[in-house]
Amino acid sequence: MDIITIIGLIAAAFTTVALLPQLIKIWKTKSTKDISNGMFMLFCGGVLLWLVYGVLRNDLAIILANSLAFIQALVILMFKAKYK
């Protein structure tokens, strides 16, 4: 594995783990008033497209990051629908 892929995987780890504190915060507070529905809908669409891009480029970092980000963003959207 080359150094660029390793940087990509560290970047992927950061942006993937990034959604977790938000998920945990909503889980604890049951409040999503200040969270933008539009943001997480656009984000879900975007990471799906990045996933397609990663597959076409055969790029492991992009595939991993966006699969996990998609799942988390989807859970946040479901929380947003559940906890007004």
Place this chain on the structure above:
Amino acid sequence: MDIITIIGLIAAAFTTVALLPQLIKIWKTKSTKDISNGMFMLFCGGVLLWLVYGVLRNDLAIILANSLAFIQALVILMFKAKYK
């Protein structure tokens, strides 16, 4: 420009535009109670690393997306500090 780059640029447009509804929402409500500081700090670190990755891979879609995402995430963090 090949079709994969075009898909990447569309993906980049989605994930870049994604942060705007959140920015506008905070701007209007002046409220960030439900927003996770940890999320946007990790996100800022992550997109900076993605930027390095994009430059090293000479990948226009990744460079554009992450430059703009970084600026917006930084503004959201500043809003978070300003509007408790």
